[in-house]
Amino acid sequence: MEIIKTNKLTKIYNNNGMKVLAVNNVDLSINEGEFTAIVGPSGSGKTTLLNMIGGLDNITHGRVEISGTDISTLTDNQLIDFRLQNIGFVFQAYNLIPVLTAKENVEFIMLLQGISEKERKLRSEELLRDVGLVDKLNVRPNQLSGGQQQRVAVARALASKPSFILADEPTANLDSSSTANLLDMMAEMNEKEKVTFLFSTHDQRVIDRAKRIITIEDGKIISDERT
Amino acid sequence: MRSLIVISSIVMGIWAGIFVVAFSYGLNKQRTQNSIKNSISHIQIHHPEYQKDYDSKFYLKEPDLIKTTLDADSTIKAYAFRSLLNGMVSSPVKSSGVRIIGVNKNQEKELTSIYAGLVNGNYFESKRRNPILVGQALAEKLKIKVQSKVVLTFQDSENNIVSGAFRVCGIFKTQYTKHDQGNVFIENKDIQRLLKSEEFHQVALLCNSIEQVDSTYKKLKTNLTNYEVKDWKSISPELAYADKIMESWLFLIMVIIMLALIFGIINTMLMAIFERRKELGMLMAIGMNRSKIFFLVLTETLFLSIIGAPTGLLLGALTIKITSQTGINLGIIAQGLESVGLSAIIYPEIQPHFYLFITIMVFLFTLIAAIYPSRKALKLKPTEAIRTI
Numbered sequence: 001m002e003i004i005k006t007n008k009l010t011k012i013y014n015n016n017g018m019k020v021l022a023v024n025n026v027d028l029s030i031n032e033g034e035f036t037a038i039v040g041p042s043g044s045g046k047t048t049l050l051n052m053i054g055g056l057d058n059i060t061h062g063r064v065e066i067s068g069t070d071i072s073t074l075t076d077n078q079l080i081d082f083r084l085q086n087i088g089f090v091f092q093a094y095n096l097i098p099v100l101t102a103k104e105n106v107e108f109i110m111l112l113q114g115i116s117e118k119e120r121k122l123r124s125e126e127l128l129r130d131v132g133l134v135d136k137l138n139v140r141p142n143q144l145s146g147g148q149q150q151r152v153a154v155a156r157a158l159a160s161k162p163s164f165i166l167a168d169e170p171t172a173n174l175d176s177s178s179t180a181n182l183l184d185m186m187a188e189m190n191e192k193e194k195v196t197f198l199f200s201t202h203d204q205r206v207i208d209r210a211k212r213i214i215t216i217e218d219g220k221i222i223s224d225e226r227t
Numbered sequence: 228m229r230s231l232i233v234i235s236s237i238v239m240g241i242w243a244g245i246f247v248v249a250f251s252y253g254l255n256k257q258r259t260q261n262s263i264k265n266s267i268s269h270i271q272i273h274h275p276e277y278q279k280d281y282d283s284k285f286y287l288k289e290p291d292l293i294k295t296t297l298d299a300d301s302t303i304k305a306y307a308f309r310s311l312l313n314g315m316v317s318s319p320v321k322s323s324g325v326r327i328i329g330v331n332k333n334q335e336k337e338l339t340s341i342y343a344g345l346v347n348g349n350y351f352e353s354k355r356r357n358p359i360l361v362g363q364a365l366a367e368k369l370k371i372k373v374q375s376k377v378v379l380t381f382q383d384s385e386n387n388i389v390s391g392a393f394r395v396c397g398i399f400k401t402q403y404t405k406h407d408q409g410n411v412f413i414e415n416k417d418i419q420r421l422l423k424s425e426e427f428h429q430v431a432l433l434c435n436s437i438e439q440v441d442s443t444y445k446k447l448k449t450n451l452t453n454y455e456v457k458d459w460k461s462i463s464p465e466l467a468y469a470d471k472i473m474e475s476w477l478f479l480i481m482v483i484i485m486l487a488l489i490f491g492i493i494n495t496m497l498m499a500i501f502e503r504r505k506e507l508g509m510l511m512a513i514g515m516n517r518s519k520i521f522f523l524v525l526t527e528t529l530f531l532s533i534i535g536a537p538t539g540l541l542l543g544a545l546t547i548k549i550t551s552q553t554g555i556n557l558g559i560i561a562q563g564l565e566s567v568g569l570s571a572i573i574y575p576e577i578q579p580h581f582y583l584f585i586t587i588m589v590f591l592f593t594l595i596a597a598i599y600p601s602r603k604a605l606k607l608k609p610t611e612a613i614r615t616i
Binding site: 051054056057076077080081083089091093095097098109113156160 | 510513610
């Protein structure tokens with residue numbers, strides 16, 4: 001089943017009067033359960049493409065459909081709510097809330113969704129167990145390693161039960177062992193629970209594990225391969 | 228640390244506000260009380276023509292009627308009949324224009340602070356004839372001391388020049404240098420002997436409390452229609468005006484302090500948002516809507532004032548409680564203060580309703596201060612905020 005569909009997706013930035021074409025007429029389709037990496041050199045437009053798919057950046061031309069909904073037709077508040085219910089985000093710099101514990105960070109998104117305290121508690125503990133951090137429930141981010149923080153971020157992204165997870169360079173700040181652990185964990189979730197992942201990366205270790213590799217250069221898709 | 232700075236600025240702002248308000252209120256109240264106590268009293272009664280040019284021929288015609296009326300009024304604490312003359316006091320070295328006040332020593336003792344303010348000599352207790360009380364400032368000017376001889380010169384009701392020799396029995400000092408320099412007190416019997424008639428030009432009276440003045444004033448005005456009855460507000464309009472504008476003045480002071488507080492809070496909260504824009508951007512990205520972001524920042528700011536306001540109020544109340552008993556000694560500028568009728572020791576005082584007023588103002592101003600940073604937070608773009616390192 002098709003979860004993400006872009007049609008002639010274009011992004012033009014206005015950089016001090018100079019127009020920069022970041023994403024150029026991209027047509028893309030991602031199905032449920034895919035483990036896809038968008039790869040390309042720095043400045044190729046990977047992050048911009050991901051941001052537009054995630055509804056974080058305005059679209060200049062074209063459209064993005066998520067599970068059949070054209071997100072460009074949504075108002076700001078509708079789009080925020082749409083993201084809350086449908087998309088999980090994993091950021092390069094983890095972006096956990098420093099004053100909350102690992103468990104509270106995972107629970108927070110469910111709190112925004114209005115889920116009951118009991119359910120939040122159960123689900124956050126279950127997710128943190130799945131990412132191998134059951135012993136770090138009440139630990140704050142500054143007491144966790146980079147790899148552990150990114151695992152909490154993945155648990156947080158999964159907490160809202162999204163249609164798919166967008167991960168922008170999730171391994172950029174991690175060492176080899178943490179990267180391997182994180183990729184194992186995400187691959188397992190993809191295999192067992194059919195969680196759809198869409199990465200932007202230029203990390204070869206991620207590319208090696210991806211089932212589909214979309215290469216982008218100068219804002220255009222130049223190859224789309226399935227392994 | 229940042230929150231601590233905001234809380235501290237709220238605490239300091241409220242404390243300073245309360246203190247300035249209490250100090251100003253205490254200062255003004257003391258000035259009014261000093262004037263009432265030293266010279267003008269609560270109410271004065273004169274011949275209707277007397278105050279036009281202070282001519283001694285306009286004396287009170289029926290003093291017994293006035294006395295009976297005053298004795299019948301239980302709100303009156305004390306009164307004194309006075310003879311008033313404008314004249315000259317001369318020592319062997321210098322002369323000075325003064326108002327000569329003829330008093331009944333026992334009545335006057337209850338009415339003014341001249342007796343309590345004696346710094347040298349005695350209060351008309353001398354066996355010698357024609358005792359006179361002079362202010363310390365006048366004594367210094369005339370270079371006289373207790374037992375010195377002075378000559379008083381004035382006009383009687385028929386414009387004849389009358390002179391009399393008086394001996395200084397005591398020197399007094401009030402909180403108003405000009406009063407001490409411009410008034411001398413002698414006994415009624417002495418002045419009446421010189422004038423060869425029993426004339427009173429003024430009755431000054433004190434009520435049991437300042438709150439009773441209005442009603443007593445109205446009663447006396449009704450009962451003594453042949454006389455001019457004036458309350459302290461009409462005798463000294465500048466005091467009444469100061470009293471009237473004090474509340475507006477204190478309100479203005481508080482607004483100025485609160486404005487300074489607002490800018491402090493805005494600055495700190497903007498810094499807080501700048502430092503946390505990555506966090507706020509992430510919250511927006513994962514699905515926290517704009518109204519929640521707005522209320523998050525707003526609540527945080529208000530929460531800081533909820534902690535800061537009671538602490539500031541408590542600290543302010545404690546400071547006022549202590550200083551209202553010990554006073555604040557401004558001895559270093561005593562001369563300047565006394566030249567405008569103020570004591571060197573100020574006792575801050577605050578009316579209870581001001582605490583409520585300040586509390587409401589703090590919350591109101593904090594709310595206003597929180598709006599701009601909250602709106603600023605809304606303008607953050609998640610993609611740009613997240614990218615920030």
